[in-house]
Amino acid sequence: AQTVTQSQPEMSVQEAETVTLSCTYDTSESDYYLFWYKQPPSRQMILVIRQEAYKQQNATENRFSVNFQKAAKSFSLKISDSQLGDAAMYFCAYRPSTYYNQGGKLIFGQGTELSVKP
Amino acid sequence: DTAVSQTPKYLVTQMGNDKSIKCEQNLGHDTMYWYKQDSKKFLKIMFSYNNKELIINETVPNRFSPKSPDKAHLNLHINSLELGDSAVYFCASSQIGGGGQGRDTQYFGPGTRLTVL
Numbered sequence: 001a002q003t004v005t006q007s008q009p010e011m012s013v014q015e016a017e018t019v020t021l022s023c024t025y026d027t028s029e030s031d032y033y034l035f036w037y038k039q040p041p042s043r044q045m046i047l048v049i050r051q052e053a054y055k056q057q058n059a060t061e062n063r064f065s066v067n068f069q070k071a072a073k074s075f076s077l078k079i080s081d082s083q084l085g086d087a088a089m090y091f092c093a094y095r096p097s098t099y100y101n102q103g104g105k106l107i108f109g110q111g112t113e114l115s116v117k118p
Numbered sequence: 119d120t121a122v123s124q125t126p127k128y129l130v131t132q133m134g135n136d137k138s139i140k141c142e143q144n145l146g147h148d149t150m151y152w153y154k155q156d157s158k159k160f161l162k163i164m165f166s167y168n169n170k171e172l173i174i175n176e177t178v179p180n181r182f183s184p185k186s187p188d189k190a191h192l193n194l195h196i197n198s199l200e201l202g203d204s205a206v207y208f209c210a211s212s213q214i215g216g217g218g219q220g221r222d223t224q225y226f227g228p229g230t231r232l233t234v235l
Contacts, residue, residue, distance in 0.1 A: 045226035104214055105163040
């Protein structure tokens with residue numbers, strides 16, 4: 001069974017600095033999707049970034065970028081120029097590509113609570 | 119325009135009661151999901167529906183019964199509520215079939231916080 005591990009329960013960053021959140025996963029599949037979601041205190045789940053496993057290029061979305069290491073099964077999120085509004089719980093998620101066997105479900109990590117200091 | 123909406127946002131009820139949570143998406147997606155987030159914020163899939171057909175039932179007690187009247191709606195009915203059912207329940211949707219960028223990305227509703235007393 002696939003698993004996702006976020007080994008940092010809490011992280012802290014100074015405003016305007018850069019922080020990296022770690023995520024590792026375990027799978028025997030070669031094709032899949034990876035996501036980072038943000039959950040602020042409002043509890044809304046907000047998509048931050050997505051990565052298709054067959055793409056070697058790392059995804060970027062403005063101040064957010066990933067370091068996708070397929071062989072190492074690692075998918076870290078880098079937040080540059082951190083802002084107070086980035087404070088939230090961040091979840092790493094894995095989606096198997098075999099839709100009809102696994103129904104497209106997301107498998108989540110435990111989450112990393114990010115605080116941003118002014 | 120709200121993409122994925124859920125009602126109610128908060129639900130407080132007594133043990134043993136039956137309650138429903140409604141979900142609607144206006145994204146034209148073909149697949150909808152229910153996730154449960156427990157008190158430690160861990161998120162886990164409960165159900166997945168594609169074009170009104172149940173695809174996943176992730177070992178959820180049969181007191182939980184999802185119903186999809188059409189592609190845009192997925193409701194969750196819970197019978198005989200127990201203390202352990204207290205959690206935040208999220209509905210999500212995605213487009214599985216067809217091509218296009220952003221396919222397979224799941225968009226979440228605002229969540230329903232269920233408290234069982």
